[in-house]
Amino acid sequence: MRDPIDIRAWQRLDSETTTSGRIEDKDVARLGALGVAHVINLALETHPEALAAEGDKLKAHGIAYTHIPVPFDAPGEAHFAAFRQAIEDGPRPVHVHCIMNWRVSAFFYRLNRDHRGMPEPNARRVMERQWSPDGIERPEAKVWAEFIARRDT
Known part of the structure; x- marks a missing residue:
């Protein structure tokens, strides 16, 4: 299956990592068909565009789910620490999303x-494919801007 470029702000970072903005019901099966084993969601579940019961829907397709509401x-x-741990310890391939792919791109910038x-x-440059504060x-x-300027030692 080809990358579903019609998902908002879809981006492939490498062979095991994709990112996007919000996902919809129709995208759950497509992520599964791509072989995604883990979805990390950085959006708030109360956002009007958030996918209701996202974790349950992904689990029904055999996809692990980590929600880090930022x-x-x-x-x-x-x-950021929870994101880093989920990326490092979670199954692969991984798809990370929020609503617009702004949170995600900033987190990957620091990572x-x-x-x-x-x-x-x-x-x-990778971050700015999606946005820059x-x-x-x-x-x-x-x-x-302050968040991305911080350095981990």
């Missing part, structure tokens, strides 16, 4: 830069 106005280090040895300009006119932009 408030868009308050991403924190505990969220790629600080833990995977990717040079900063390359990690930034420098390029939006929202109050949360400053919070996200």
Whole structure:
């Protein structure tokens, strides 16, 4: 099966990692057909575009599910640590999503830069395929700029 590029902000990072914005009911079976073994969701389940009962629907297709609800106005280090652990310890292939693929791209930026040895300009290019907090006119932009500027030691 080919990558379902009609899923919002779909992106393949490597042979075992894909990301996107929100997923819909029709996407659950498609992720399974792609061989996705684990879905990590960084969106709040209360968001109007969140897929209701997402974890149950994925489990019904044999896909592991990790939900790390990251408030868009308050991403924190505990969220990033949980994300990193889910990426490192969870089954593969993995699909990571939120609503717009903004949270996800920022989290992968830090993971790629600080833990995977990717040079900063390359990690930034990967993030900016989806967004950059420098390029939006929202109050949360400053919070996200500060989040991605943090360095893990």
